[in-house]
Amino acid sequence: xxxxxxxxxxxxxxxxxxxxxxxxxxxxxxxxxxxxxxxxxxxxxxxxxxxxxxxxxxxxxxxxxxxxxxxxxxxxxxxxxxxxxxxxxxxxxxxxxxxxxxxxxxxxxxxxxxxxxxxxxxxxxxxxxxxxxxxxxxxxxxxxxxxxxxxxxxxxxxxxxxxxxxxxxxxxxxxxxxxxxxxxxxxxxxxxxxxxxxxxxxxxxxxxxxxxxxxxxxxxxxxxxxxxxxxxxxxxxxxxxxxxxxxxxxxxxxxxxxxxxxxxxxxxxxxxxxxxxxxxxxxxxxxxxxxxxxxxxxxxxxxxxxxxxxxxxxxxxxxxxxxxxxxxxxxxxxxxxxxxxxxxxxxxxxxxxxxxxxxxxxxxxxxxxxxxxxxxxxxxxxxxxxxxxxxxxxxxxxxxxxxxxxxxxxxxxxxxxxxxxxxxxxxxxxxxxxxxxxxxxxxxxxxxxxxxxxxxxxxxxxxxxxxxxxxxxxxxxxxxxxxxxxxxxxxxxxxxxxxxxx
Numbered sequence: 001x002x003x004x005x006x007x008x009x010x011x012x013x014x015x016x017x018x019x020x021x022x023x024x025x026x027x028x029x030x031x032x033x034x035x036x037x038x039x040x041x042x043x044x045x046x047x048x049x050x051x052x053x054x055x056x057x058x059x060x061x062x063x064x065x066x067x068x069x070x071x072x073x074x075x076x077x078x079x080x081x082x083x084x085x086x087x088x089x090x091x092x093x094x095x096x097x098x099x100x101x102x103x104x105x106x107x108x109x110x111x112x113x114x115x116x117x118x119x120x121x122x123x124x125x126x127x128x129x130x131x132x133x134x135x136x137x138x139x140x141x142x143x144x145x146x147x148x149x150x151x152x153x154x155x156x157x158x159x160x161x162x163x164x165x166x167x168x169x170x171x172x173x174x175x176x177x178x179x180x181x182x183x184x185x186x187x188x189x190x191x192x193x194x195x196x197x198x199x200x201x202x203x204x205x206x207x208x209x210x211x212x213x214x215x216x217x218x219x220x221x222x223x224x225x226x227x228x229x230x231x232x233x234x235x236x237x238x239x240x241x242x243x244x245x246x247x248x249x250x251x252x253x254x255x256x257x258x259x260x261x262x263x264x265x266x267x268x269x270x271x272x273x274x275x276x277x278x279x280x281x282x283x284x285x286x287x288x289x290x291x292x293x294x295x296x297x298x299x300x301x302x303x304x305x306x307x308x309x310x311x312x313x314x315x316x317x318x319x320x321x322x323x324x325x326x327x328x329x330x331x332x333x334x335x336x337x338x339x340x341x342x343x344x345x346x347x348x349x350x351x352x353x354x355x356x357x358x359x360x361x362x363x364x365x366x367x368x369x370x371x372x373x374x375x376x377x378x379x380x381x382x383x384x385x386x387x388x389x390x391x392x393x394x395x396x397x398x399x400x401x402x403x404x405x406x407x408x409x410x411x412x413x414x415x416x417x418x419x420x421x422x423x424x425x426x427x428x429x430x431x432x433x434x435x436x437x438x439x440x441x442x443x444x445x446x447x448x449x450x451x452x453x454x455x456x457x458x459x460x461x462x463x464x465x466x467x468x469x470x471x472x473x474x475x476x477x478x479x480x481x482x483x484x485x486x487x488x489x490x491x492x493x494x495x496x497x498x499x500x501x502x
Contacts, residue, residue: 002066004029004194005050005083005163010061012045012054012218014402016394019045020059021218027163032185032195034205037215037238038434039404040392043198046215047165050196051085052078082162086152088171088432094141099123101140102155126154130184146177153184157193164188165196170204171432174294182208200434202231214238239436246439247467248446251486254470255284259423259454264315266304275301275478278315282423282454287445289469290458292498297478298458299342302425306339307332319422333362338421340412342428342458348412351401355393356382358400358411363418385414390440406437413444424448425456430464442468462491474498 005027012020020042027033035043048054050063056071063070065081072078092101099119108118123136130150134143140151149169156164166185170178185195185208199205205212212229214221214237221237259282267274275297282288290298304313307326317324319336326332332339341347349358356378360367367377382396389410393403400411409429416424426445430438445468449455459465465472472484474497482497 002029003027003064004066006062006064006067007046007050008062008064010046010049010059010063012042012049012059019218020049022061023215023218023220025213025220025223027194027196029162029194030189030192031210032189032197032208034197034199034209034212035215036199036202036205036212036234037221038436039406040217041215041238041434042218043215044167045218047085047167047196047198050078050083050163051075051165052083079159079161082160083165084156084159084161084163085165086149086156086167086169088168090148090152092140092148092151094139096140097136098127098134098138098140098143098151099136101151102126102136102158104155106158122158123154126158127151129157129188130154131180144177146173146180149173149177149181150184157188161193163194163196165198167198168200168432169197170199170201178204200432200438202234202435205234206231216240235435238434239439246435247442247464251470252285252287252446252449254286255452257281257283258320260316260318261305262316262318264301264304264313264317266300266309266313266315268300268303269309269312271300273297273300273478275304275475278480280473280480282456284452284454285449286470287449287455287457287468289465289472290456290475291462291465291472291494292475292481294460295477296475296498298475299427300478301475302339302427302456302458305332306337306425333419333421336422337425338362338416338419338423339425340409340416340427340429342431344408344412348415349400349408352399354382354397354399355386355391355403355411356396359385359414359418362415366418381418385411385417388417389414389444404433404437406433406440409433409437409441413441417448421453423454423456425458427458428460429457430459430461462494465494466491 003026007023007025010020010023023042023046037043049059052072052075055073070081102123103119108115108122120136127136130153132147132150134147140148169181173181189195197208206226209226211223211225213223216238261278261280264278265276278301292298303309307328310327324335326335345351359382360378367374367381379396386393386396391407391410400408430441445455457468466489470486472489473480474482474494476498484493
């Protein structure tokens, strides 16, 4: 079968690092081709070349469409060749309507004036292609994440896309939204649209892909048909070694109860989401998992405990027997709480800053004297956590925005470890990172718990909750719907409590 797209010997260098080193693979019409690899393997860099973000002349090798070499000077030229990319962070204008977003840059106009009826009809036609039954006049920012994802795909299909690139498309979707998206992609494949699917969720890859290409350290390891691949083999090829045991094998030896939340009620002032009558306990050395569906109130609970909502809460919170009154994150840090947010780029990092600045950001008093920052101490602390957490970087001066997702998450973890918290809260700690980095973070969580730290983990991945937790608290509609211990917990029991099934 003729190739719709070929990548031949692509090489890309950045200062001090070779991101791509002779990458080669191809895509045939109507194929769903998965691209997998650890963070830093070169997937995103390669996609930026294919989509024209990195123009011809900034890389070596060839890109061919239907056997002919193409040299994209920019994004527009890539789109004209039928290639469209949907990034993990959507390129939508939230204040505009769905129709305006779908037609942005390709407006339906007559005599320089937008033809509104024709625009709405064109948008409705594009929405039908992705099975999204909403008004094209709806404000995009008011849609759910899953619906916004489909608007992005409708926008791409409107441009007569032949190769659709999706980068971690299900990272923020619910299970139902994920099933819907996978079904739509299979339907597009049947109509001849090719898809390059980038995901760390290997179960989705095995369900969806026709062929799988593995990248490691900027090089092509292999391209195989799905029938010749297993999840275990994929992991081995991605990380270059076999991971025999992903999660800690035994429960932790827990100590005395030292953190207690009673009759806790709080409200997110932005969304209005409430959590009510929450009771929670934590022991030294214990990992408490919090499970629940999207919208169950998990994030709202921990954000309120951390003082993010100011005084918009009531109830009791005790640490080491002392009553806490926390109204700001600064007070939470001072009391001994740390929070790794689910949105590391928005709440966890100063992206333009370097590693040492980010690691020390919550502990400036530890590296200052009389209000003056000790630059040498800042460098030492940054280098310490680079070593301890195995952050892949050329230097402590590296800007965090240029790190892979897994290494960015390690910087966030380093920042909170430096504060020496008594209670460490991890909200979706492995979202959007590869299996190798996940393994390292699981190992770190286990190590911290065995050293006596109390840890709370929120995760939408049920195997992760089950594998890490000594005890699991399940939430539904802002309340605790049940609790399970490590021995008795199963995915079925968690889902029953989360969805009120049976």
